[in-house]
Amino acid sequence: MLKQAIFLPGLKPRRLLQLGLALVCLLSCFSGSTEAEARARLPVSVGLASYYNSRFHGKCCTANGEKVNIYSMTAAHRSLPFGSVVRVTNLSNSRSVVVRINDRGPYGGSRIIDLSQAAFQRIAKAKKGMVRVRLDLL
Template identity: 45%
Template sequence: MTLFFSSLQSRWLLTGLSIIVIAGCSSSDSRYDIDNDVAPTTPISVDHIEGAQPKYEPYSMGGNKDYKLRGQQYTIVKDAQGFTEKGQASWYGKKFHGHLTSNGEVYDMYSMSAAHKTLPIPSYVKVTNTDNGKETIVRVNDRGPFHEGRIIDLSYAAAKKLDVIKTGTANVKIEVITVEKPTGKHQLDKHPKYGIQVVASPHKDRITKLSNELSNTLSVETFLSPIKNNYRLMLGPFSDYKDTHDALEQVQKLGYTSAFVKKL
């Protein structure tokens, strides 16, 4: 009975944490140091801070699932290449400084970052303040803003660069900057590796046969990972998290609904 309640409490805790992380900068949770968001007490100059430098990054394991918030369903953009959007930008600062973003990073109001409701995390976005013509590049690593008409929440530093601090909001155009995945084994080794565990079995001959079948059907690499008296059938390795999830969807459609992603 004790074990049952411990397991149940753990699931409740994880569910609660997931909701908090998805909510990102929209939350008014008491875990924050202050109730209302403000600029830093003693602002530092951000003139020396350059816009984010676009580079290839695999999508993060956190913050990239479709979600529902306040009765609204949000579907994450699968392919952001060529994505543009017009609307209002707002900003967030001291209240969220030092707290987790939707993908588990720590929010730094002096970084050139931003929050968007549906762009994959991370994404690099060129933001143009159409009210004054100023522009900069930010890295999206959070979810929000969840207010009507607002399409992006800028960090304090990014908002300062675009002169959004004074007005609170501004009309903007955002354009996703896509960086192609690097080729060559040496370059890919710099990025995290992911695998998909399909099944585990003590029967090596059977799982080897299944491994070959899945490899041919899905056109992906497979391998066996021995653990104690079992063999785990793995797909991969993958260096791109989007590719990993595409393969996961395919294998689940074949009936292996318990398959899951592991960081190798």
């Protein structure tokens, strides 16, 4: 009873416990990362990546209207919104590159992303053609 009188006079121990639990629950809502942030850090997908052929450089337009630039850090993905930023990690050597989605595709085979030639060369040798990658939405 003495402790109760010192801290919050007039409150019964049970009510004090209820308030304490409510405070803990409320504070836990504001600590750490949110569920959405945690989901954003999860891999988008794992699969094969390829790159644009240099014959497209400056000639064709991407699905969002930009000219193809094999030297930019861009990529094509079937469903991610234009402007999405993705980390592409080569699973065989752990090298990664960050690219911006500005096109749709790839449409052939089991590939999950088409990288610009420069982006592909940051994670693998161009002669490889395709590499197994993990995509993480940033």
